Amino acid sequence: MDHFEYKNGHLSAEDVKLGSIADEIGTPFYAYSTATLTRHYQIFADALHGMNALVCFAVKANSNIAVLRLLAGLGAGADVVSGGELTRALKAGIPASKIIFSGVGKTDEELSLALSIGIRQINVESVPELEAISRIASANGVVAPIALRINPDIDAGTHAKITTGTLENKFGIEWTLAHEIYSRANQMPGIEVKGLAMHIGSQLHDLEPFRKAYERMGDLVAMIRKDGLSIETLDLGGGFGIPYGDETAPMPNVEEYAQIVRETLGGLGVEYIFEPGRVIAGNAGVLVSSVIYVKEGSSKTFVIVDAAMNDLIRPTLYGAYHEIVPVDDPGKDVDMIEADIVGPICETGDTFVKSATLPRPEPGDLLAVRTAGAYGAVQSSTYNTRPLVAEVLVDGDKFHVIRPRLGVEEIISRESIAPWQSTD
Numbered sequence: 001m002d003h004f005e006y007k008n009g010h011l012s013a014e015d016v017k018l019g020s021i022a023d024e025i026g027t028p029f030y031a032y033s034t035a036t037l038t039r040h041y042q043i044f045a046d047a048l049h050g051m052n053a054l055v056c057f058a059v060k061a062n063s064n065i066a067v068l069r070l071l072a073g074l075g076a077g078a079d080v081v082s083g084g085e086l087t088r089a090l091k092a093g094i095p096a097s098k099i100i101f102s103g104v105g106k107t108d109e110e111l112s113l114a115l116s117i118g119i120r121q122i123n124v125e126s127v128p129e130l131e132a133i134s135r136i137a138s139a140n141g142v143v144a145p146i147a148l149r150i151n152p153d154i155d156a157g158t159h160a161k162i163t164t165g166t167l168e169n170k171f172g173i174e175w176t177l178a179h180e181i182y183s184r185a186n187q188m189p190g191i192e193v194k195g196l197a198m199h200i201g202s203q204l205h206d207l208e209p210f211r212k213a214y215e216r217m218g219d220l221v222a223m224i225r226k227d228g229l230s231i232e233t234l235d236l237g238g239g240f241g242i243p244y245g246d247e248t249a250p251m252p253n254v255e256e257y258a259q260i261v262r263e264t265l266g267g268l269g270v271e272y273i274f275e276p277g278r279v280i281a282g283n284a285g286v287l288v289s290s291v292i293y294v295k296e297g298s299s300k301t302f303v304i305v306d307a308a309m310n311d312l313i314r315p316t317l318y319g320a321y322h323e324i325v326p327v328d329d330p331g332k333d334v335d336m337i338e339a340d341i342v343g344p345i346c347e348t349g350d351t352f353v354k355s356a357t358l359p360r361p362e363p364g365d366l367l368a369v370r371t372a373g374a375y376g377a378v379q380s381s382t383y384n385t386r387p388l389v390a391e392v393l394v395d396g397d398k399f400h401v402i403r404p405r406l407g408v409e410e411i412i413s414r415e416s417i418a419p420w421q422s423t424d
C-alpha cells in the first residue's frame with residue numbers, strides 16, 4: 001500500500017495534490033511520500049522482530065539526503081557502494097557505526113575515507129581488495145572491520161542485468177573458496193573479520209533462491225566455526241521484489257522472507273544485517289510529467305510526455321513495466337485510447353509503455369508514472385541536454401523541493417572551450 005490516492009478526483013501524494021506541485025515547479029518531477037517510506041521501512045523492520053537485526057537501506061535505490069535523513073530518523077543504517085554515497089549517508093545523519101560499504105571496485109581513496117570515519121563494516125569482494133584494505137589499514141594504524149561477500153552461485157531468477165549471485169557475475173568471492181580465504185583474512189594485519197555477506201540480485205519475486213543461498217551461507221558458517229574462527233555478523237543483502245502492476249503471480253511478503261531467514265540462519269547468535277532498497281523506496285515515489293502532444297498515426301497513437309528515458313531509464317534498460325495513470329481522474333464516460341507513452345528523446349527506446357490503454361489525454365494533462373521511488377531519480381541524467389529532473393518530498397499537507405531542477409545554463413556552465421580553440 002502507498003499514499004498516492006485520488007482525493008476529490010485528483011491524484012495526491014498524502015494530502016498534497018500532485019497538480020499543485022506541478023503548478024509551482026513545473027514538470028517532470030519525482031514526488032516521494034514520507035508516510036509510505038516510513039510504512040515500508042517499518043513493515044520490513046517489524047518482520048525481523050526478535051532477531052538481532054540492523055536494516056541498512058541500500059542508498060543506491062534513492063540517495064537524496066532528505067530520504068536518507070528520514071530513514072535515519074527511523075533507525076536505518078546505510079549500505080553504500082561509493083565514496084560519494086558514503087559522504088551522502090554521513091551528511092544525512094546516518095552514523096558511521098551503521099554504514100556498510102559494498103562494491104567490487106573500491107579505490108584506495110574510498111577505502112581510506114571509509115576507514116577514517118570509522119565505518120562499521122567493509123564487505124570485501126576479492127582477495128586483491130582484502131590485501132589493499134590490509135595495507136591501507138596498517139599504514140594508518142587502524143584495524144578494518146570486514147566481512148567476506150560470498151558468491152553462492154545461486155541464480156536469483158531475475159533480470160540478467162540485476163542478477164549478482166552466480167559465478168558468471170563479477171560479485172563476491174566464490175563460496176567454495178570462502179572458507180580458506182576467511183582463515184587467511186584472520187591472519188592478515190589490519191584486518192578484523194566480522195563475518196560473511198551476500199547479495200544475489202534485485203527484484204526477486206521468488207523466495208526460493210534466497211533460501212538456497214542462505215542455506216549455503218549456513219553451511220559455510222558451520223565450516224568456519226569448526227576451525228575455531230568467530231563469525232559475529234551475517235549480511236543477507238537486499239533484493240526483495242515489489243509489484244509494478246503487471247504481475248501474473250502474487251509477490252512474496254516480507255514475513256515469509258523473514259521466516260526463511262529464521263529457518264536457514266536463525267539461532268546462530270550473530271547480528272543480521274539487511275540491505276533492502278527497492279522494497280522501501282519503490283512504491284514511495286511517482287514521476288509526474290505533462291502531455292506535450294497526442295500524435296495519431298495510421299497504425300499507432302503516441303502520447304508524447306515531457307519526461308523521458310533520461311529521467312527514468314528502467315523501462316528501456318531492463319524492459320521494466322511501470323503503471324502510468326492520469327493525475328486527474330477522468331471519471332467514467334471517457335474516450336479510452338490505446339497508445340504508446342513516449343518521451344521526447346531521439347531514440348526509439350525512449351518509450352515508457354507500449355500499447356497502454358488510457359483515457360484520451362489533452363496536451364497539458366498530467367500523467368503519473370507509479371512505483372518510481374527506487375532506481376528512478378538516482379539513475380537520471382541530462383542526456384539530450386535536458387534539465388536534470390527535480391525531486392520533492394511530501395509529508396502530510398507539506399511539500400519541499402529536495403532537489404531543484406538543474407537547468408540548461410547550469411549544465412552547460414561546467415563546460416569550457418579549450419584555449420587552442422580560437423573563436424575568431
Ligand code: LLP
Binds near residue numbers: 103240275276314375
Ligand atoms: N545490496 C547490494 C550489495 C546491492 O548491490 C543492491 C542492489 C542492494 C543491496 C539493494 O537491492 P534491492 O533491495 O533494491 O533490490 N537499477 C536496477 C537495480 C540495481 C540493483 C543493484 N544492487 C533497477 O532499476 O532495477
